Amino acid sequence: MSDRILGAACLVAGAGMAWAAHDYAAPISYEPVGPRAFPLLLAGLMALAGGWLIARPGPQGFGSGREHFKSIGLVMAAVIAYAALFETLGFPFATAMMALPIGMAFGGSWKQSLAGGVAMGLALYLMFDKLLDVVLPTGLLSFILGGR
Amino acid sequence: MDTLHFLLGGFAVALTPENLMVAAIGAFIGTIVGMLPGLGPINGVAILMPLAFALKLPPETALILLAAVYMGCEYGGRISSILLNVPGDAGAIMTALDGHPMAKSGLAGVALSISAWSSFIGALIATIGIVLFAPLLARWALAFGPAEYFALMCFAFACITGLMGDAPVKAALAAVIGLSLSTVGLDSNSGVYRFTGGNVHLSDGIQFIVVVIGVFSVSEILLMLEQHHASTGLIHISGRKLFNLKELVLTLPGTLRSAVVGFVVGVLPGAGATIASAMTYSMEKRLAGADGRFGEGDVRGVTAPEAANNASAAGSFVPMLTLGVPGSGTTAVMVGALSLYNITPGPALFTQNPALVWGLIASLFIANVMLLVINIPMVGVFSKVLQLPNWALVPGILAVSAVGVFSVHATTFDLMLMSGLGIAGYLLRKHGMPMAPLILGFVLGDLMEQNLRRALSITNGELGILVESPISIGLWIGAVAMVVVPPLMRLRAQRIPAATAT
Numbered sequence: 001m002s003d004r005i006l007g008a009a010c011l012v013a014g015a016g017m018a019w020a021a022h023d024y025a026a027p028i029s030y031e032p033v034g035p036r037a038f039p040l041l042l043a044g045l046m047a048l049a050g051g052w053l054i055a056r057p058g059p060q061g062f063g064s065g066r067e068h069f070k071s072i073g074l075v076m077a078a079v080i081a082y083a084a085l086f087e088t089l090g091f092p093f094a095t096a097m098m099a100l101p102i103g104m105a106f107g108g109s110w111k112q113s114l115a116g117g118v119a120m121g122l123a124l125y126l127m128f129d130k131l132l133d134v135v136l137p138t139g140l141l142s143f144i145l146g147g148r
Numbered sequence: 149m150d151t152l153h154f155l156l157g158g159f160a161v162a163l164t165p166e167n168l169m170v171a172a173i174g175a176f177i178g179t180i181v182g183m184l185p186g187l188g189p190i191n192g193v194a195i196l197m198p199l200a201f202a203l204k205l206p207p208e209t210a211l212i213l214l215a216a217v218y219m220g221c222e223y224g225g226r227i228s229s230i231l232l233n234v235p236g237d238a239g240a241i242m243t244a245l246d247g248h249p250m251a252k253s254g255l256a257g258v259a260l261s262i263s264a265w266s267s268f269i270g271a272l273i274a275t276i277g278i279v280l281f282a283p284l285l286a287r288w289a290l291a292f293g294p295a296e297y298f299a300l301m302c303f304a305f306a307c308i309t310g311l312m313g314d315a316p317v318k319a320a321l322a323a324v325i326g327l328s329l330s331t332v333g334l335d336s337n338s339g340v341y342r343f344t345g346g347n348v349h350l351s352d353g354i355q356f357i358v359v360v361i362g363v364f365s366v367s368e369i370l371l372m373l374e375q376h377h378a379s380t381g382l383i384h385i386s387g388r389k390l391f392n393l394k395e396l397v398l399t400l401p402g403t404l405r406s407a408v409v410g411f412v413v414g415v416l417p418g419a420g421a422t423i424a425s426a427m428t429y430s431m432e433k434r435l436a437g438a439d440g441r442f443g444e445g446d447v448r449g450v451t452a453p454e455a456a457n458n459a460s461a462a463g464s465f466v467p468m469l470t471l472g473v474p475g476s477g478t479t480a481v482m483v484g485a486l487s488l489y490n491i492t493p494g495p496a497l498f499t500q501n502p503a504l505v506w507g508l509i510a511s512l513f514i515a516n517v518m519l520l521v522i523n524i525p526m527v528g529v530f531s532k533v534l535q536l537p538n539w540a541l542v543p544g545i546l547a548v549s550a551v552g553v554f555s556v557h558a559t560t561f562d563l564m565l566m567s568g569l570g571i572a573g574y575l576l577r578k579h580g581m582p583m584a585p586l587i588l589g590f591v592l593g594d595l596m597e598q599n600l601r602r603a604l605s606i607t608n609g610e611l612g613i614l615v616e617s618p619i620s621i622g623l624w625i626g627a628v629a630m631v632v633v634p635p636l637m638r639l640r641a642q643r644i645p646a647a648t649a650t
Binding site: 002003006010017020021024025026027030031032033034035037038039042043045046049050052053058068071072075076079080082083084086087091095098099102103104105106107108112113116117120121124128132133134135136137 | 199202203204315317318320321324325327328331335337338339340342343366369370372373374537538539540541542543544546547548550551554555558560563564566567570571576579580597600601604605608609
C-alpha cells in the first residue's frame with residue numbers, strides 16, 4: 001500500500017521535473033549536450049522507478065512506529081520551529097525552547113529537559129561563539145550577549 | 149621507494165601538533181559516536197564536517213579529523229555490542245553475538261580488550277594495504293577519460309544498489325533522488341538556473357552540508373524515537389581487564405585473515421563494514437568447526453568481525469582517494485567535505501596534493517595507535533557515556549547540527565531546508581529506502597553530468613564513446629553483473645532449500 005504511494009509520488013516528481021526541465025536551453029551552445037539532457041534522464045529514471053513500485057510494491061508497509069505518531073509529530077514540529085526561530089530568538093533561547101519538547105519526547109521530565117536545554121544553549125553558545133569563533137545569533141538575548 | 153618518501157612526508161604533516169591534537173579529538177569523539185546506538189560513522193562524520201569547515205581548519209586537518217572519527221566509530225561500536233547487546237553501529241552487529249555472552253559470563257574486560265586489539269590489527273593491515281595499493285591504482289586511473297569516469301560512476305551506483313540487499317529498486321531510486329538534488333542551481337556550462345523556482349537561496353545549489361545534516365542527523369533523531377533502548381541492561385566491567393597470551397594466540401590467525409578480507413571488501417564500492425564483518429564471522433565459524441563455541445561467547449567470534457570492520461573502514465579510503473569515487477556513504481560525505489575546500493579527490497591528487505593524501509594515510513596509522521591506547525585503559529570511562537539519557541543527548545545533537553548548517557551561510561532558509569530534507573529523509577527511510585546511495589548520488593551528481601557532457605562533446609553527441617575503451621566496457625559489464633547477479637543468487641538460495649524440502 002505505502003509503496004504504491006511512494007511510487008505515485010515518484011511519478012509526480014518525475015513529471016514535474018520533466019515539465020520544469022523541458023525548456024532549459026543554453027542561450028549560446030558550445031556543446032552537443034546542453035543543460036536539459038541530464039535532468040530529463042533523471043526524470044525518466046525517477047518515473048520508471050515509481051512505475052516499478054506501483055506495479056510491484058514490496059510486502060512491508062510503513063513498518064513499525066504507528067504508536068509513536070504523536071511524539072514523532074511533536075518532534076517534527078519542534079525541529080521546524082527551531083529552524084524557523086533560530087535567528088529571531090537567538091541560539092541560546094531557541095535551543096532551550098527546542099530542548100523542552102524534544103527532551104520530553106525522549107522520556108525526560110519537563111524540569112530535566114528545560115534545565116538541560118538552558119544549560120546546553122548557554123554552554124554551546126559560549127563554546128562556539130566565544131571560544132571557537134563560530135558566530136551564532138543572539139536574538140532576544142542580544143541585550144546581554146551582544147551581537148544580533 | 150617513492151612511496152616511502154611520500155609516506156615520510158605524510159608523517160611530517162600528521163605529526164604537527166595541531167594535526168596530532170585533531171586526530172586525538174577525532175578518535176575520542178568517534179569512539180563515543182560509534183558507541184551510541186543509533187549513531188554510526190556516517191552521522192558522526194556528517195555532524196562534525198560542517199564544524200571542521202566553520203572552524204576554518206585547513207583541508208588536510210579537516211580530513212584527518214573526519215578520518216579519525218570514522219576509525220573511532222568502528223572501535224566504539226563494539227563497546228555497546230558487548231556491554232549492552234545493542235550494536236553501536238551497523239558494523240558491530242556480529243560482535244554482539246559472542247561479545248555479549250562473554251560479558252555475561254564475567255569476561256567483559258577480556259572481550260573489550262581483545263576486540264580493541266583486533267580492531268587495531270585490522271585497521272593497521274588495511275592501512276598498510278592503502279600504502280601498497282593506492283598509488284598503483286591512482287597511477288592506473290590517470291588514464292581514465294570522461295567516458296571511463298562516467299562508466300566508473302555507473303559501476304559504483306550499480307554496486308551500492310546491488311549490494312544493498314532487499315530493495316534494489318529503492319536503492320536505485322535513492323541514487324536518482326540524490327542526483328536530482330545535485331542538479332538544483334546554476335548550470336555552470338550554460339548559465340541556466342535549474343529547479344530553483346526563482347529562489348535566490350537555491351541559485352548556487354543546495355548546500356552539501358544541509359543535505360547531509362538533514363538526512364543523517366535530523367532524520368536519525370526521528371528514527372531514534374522508535375528505538376527505546378534501555379540502558380538498564382548495561383553490564384559492569386569486572387574481573388580480568390586484559391586478554392592473556394592463550395587468547396591472543398588462539399585468535400591471531402583469524403584476526404589476520406579477517407583483516408585481509410575486510411580490506412578487500414572495504415575497497416569494493418558498496419560493500420562495507422557490515423558485509424565484511426558478517427562474512428568473516430561465518431568464515432571463522434566454519435573454520436573453527438566442532439571445537440568452536442560460536443554464539444555462546446567464543447573469543448574468535450569477537451575478534452574476527454572487529455578486525456574486519458576496522459579493515460573495511462580503512463579500505464574504503466582507497467576508491468575515494470585514488471578514483472575520487474567514494475564507495476560508501478561515509479567516504480561520500482568526506483568527498484563532499486573536500487569539495488567545500490574546492491578539492492576534487494581523484495588520481496591527480498596524489499601528485500598535486502601529496503601533503504593531503506599522505507598526511508591522511510599517515511594519520512590513519514597515528515589515529516589507530518591512539519585508539520588502541522585510549523580504548524584499552526579508558527573503556528570504563530566510555531561505558532559511562534552509555535548511561536547518558538536520550539533526553540539530554542538528542543537536543544544536543546540537534547543543536548550542534550543546526551550550528552553546523554547555520555555556520556555556512558547564516559540563513560534561516562538553510563535551516564528550514566535542513567528540517568524539510570530531514571523529515572523527507574525520515575519518511576523515505578521508513579519506506580525502507582537506504583540513504584547511502586542518495587548521498588553518493590548528491591556528491592557524484594555534478595561530476596557525473598560533467599563527465600557525460602565532456603565525453604559526448606568529444607564525439608559531438610555520438611553515444612558510442614561511452615562503450616569504446618576496454619576499461620569502460622569492463623566497467624559496464626561489471627555494473628550489469630552487480631545489478632543482475634545478487635537477485636539471481638537470492639533466487640537460487642531460495643530455491644535450493646525448497647528443492648531439498650520436497
